[in-house]
Amino acid sequence: MTSAAPLVPFASATADQATVHIDLGERSYPIRIAAGLLGDAATYAALPKAASALIVTNTTVAPLYLQQVRAALAGRYPQVHVVELPDGEAYKDWQTLNLIFDALLQHGCDRKTVLFALGGGVIGDMTGFAAASYMRGVPFVQLPTTLLSQVDSSVGGKTAINHPLGKNMVGAFYQPQLVVCDLASLDSLPPRELSAGLAEVIKYGPIADMAFFEWLELHIDRLRAGDRTAMAQAVKRSVEIKAWVVSQDEKETGLRAVLNFGHTFGHAIEAGMGYGNWLHGEGVGAGMVMAAHLSQELGMVDAAFVARLTRLIERAGLPTRGAVLDAQDNAGAYLEHMRVDKKAEAGEIRFVLIDGPGKATMRGAPDALVRQVIDRCCAPA
Template sequence: MTEILHRVGIDLGDRSYPILIGSGLLSNSAIFAQCPKATQAVIVTNTTVAPLYAAQLQAALAAHYPQVRQVVLPDGEAFKDWATLNQIFDHLLGHGCDRKTVLFALGGGVIGDMTGFAAASYMRGVPFVQIPTTLLSQVDSSVGGKTAINHPLGKNMIGAFYQPRLVLCDLDSLATLPAKELSAGLAEVIKYGPIADMAFFTWLEQHMDALRQQDRAALAQAVKRSVEIKAWVVGQDEKESGLRAILNFGHTFGHAIEAGMGYGHWLHGEGVGAGMVMAAHLSQRLGLVDAHFVARLTRLIERAGLPTRGPVLDAQDNAGAYLSHMRVDKKAEAGDIRFVLIDGPGKAVLRSAPDALVREVIATCCTPAA
């Protein structure tokens, strides 16, 4: 049974689009009547998601598109690269796809990012639709139009801002999500509290057990509120010239962990979880928050099943390794690292910090590998 529980709009003028949150959306052909018209539709998915949901989506799309094909990519952050992106282009060119061809991103954040980048680039832009199947992608990466692939020297460094036409968050798809992936998604949910809404943070403290047990009502509320906050931020600053950077709370440290460990060793949300703790400690050292806030955030991240300590990237100079990776972060300017910090609970600020202070935080918050 199809049930649309919430509808959130992204207000970007002629690039505005709806985000639908509910159950049974994936297999309901009527919902796809609002997608762009075309002769061809191409589902981009991966080897994990395809056996679970690709047939449902293909059947739903067949009512609207004479030709529906699939591109099935390898699964994992390690494949978010040029070679895998080219598999999408190879398919589009090989099947004579034109500028009206609609791409459907069926999967998590990696699939969403790569499909969006392919859509932005193919013939200089074709329409695409986001169908995120992980909690992380539903509450964050599918919304707002940031698309990219990774480079060995930095995460998400090659990409484009390109908005989807529609986002469908089918909560049913979360039922097949491994517990570790669910926890990774909760990192992106938790971040919205410290940067924008401490009432939501309190709600998360009260409902964390229900979320980890996949309570449907709790998940629907968490996705809705997360998307509302992100929609508001993106509506103010689509291309991250200022305000939107606050959505990267914990990500500067987290991206360093991912790049330093090798993409795929830590899930993105795991890096963000430990990264938020590190950013909170840095905020405290700068006098922006107190120890109680840091402890409260750390406790919630731990309850979400996420790491609260970063790994050691280099046994000789761990802080140096972190700093080296963070200097190529997209928020860095002329080599000056800028962190999203908490300027009092519920308010974020983007600012730099002395390397010596950052080194202290890394020394405090990292644990040697067992």
């Protein structure tokens, strides 16, 4: 098999801890990766001072990590407030976002108040959008506690809430001051969520770095078992690739869209099944298989590559077949959801496809071909 040269130079990443820098001029910030960071006051030593901080978390994460984070922040911020949101993608809406604004105003928080997003991708996206919007912008910090949010959503400044008619339709590009990936928090992750996070790890291979993909093929079982050294390396390499791509194209006018490999089909599954029934990473898992098949139909990769990708996704514990959204016209249901994707232009769906292993590209595809791929890739097997 021929692979494209890796998009990002492959740094040696054998240590269990690391700091990756995201280079965005005056909006640059570090991403720290190690075990035990959350409860260590030193983690927060370089943050801006303020009279108050607000930790935003959810009812699942709070019992696990809130106390240690609160204690670590107490020395730096005279007042540390907390708001606990209900857990789940179904709550990534305006009503729940407004609970953050309520708390900020009730506690008299000002323009210098620092927000801390303690939780997974939903908490990070909502807290980030709240920080972008409260008094037109206050500082915030990402404390991602899931694999998915550590390797993807916490890095790069995409924040949003869902609208009933589309996922992440209302939001902002707004960069945090710091991202803290505490590897110890992954120990508490249920296997299903660990697998969902692996979907976003795996995606970096086909789009950017087949050497990393080969490494994942060798280490996927250790990763599923929660091996700390393997996890450190997977998180670091994922974050390196993401940071590099975001540094090139912060606001997704071009290149950055390749990070959405598998997401166009995946979002259709998530929306079509009702948010929260399929985890985001599960949608991305099946979505990558579908996008790979579409790439093959367009002559950009061979069947061996599609099989190899499908096999790794399966070994990660992820679905490799799409859901049936409509028994009558399943492909039609997918197409309808995909036309409201943010990458669509004038109604034309733009897919992230693989143009040879290790290299992604964006393009449209004839509806008939897309329908054929959907029919082939959706359950039952």
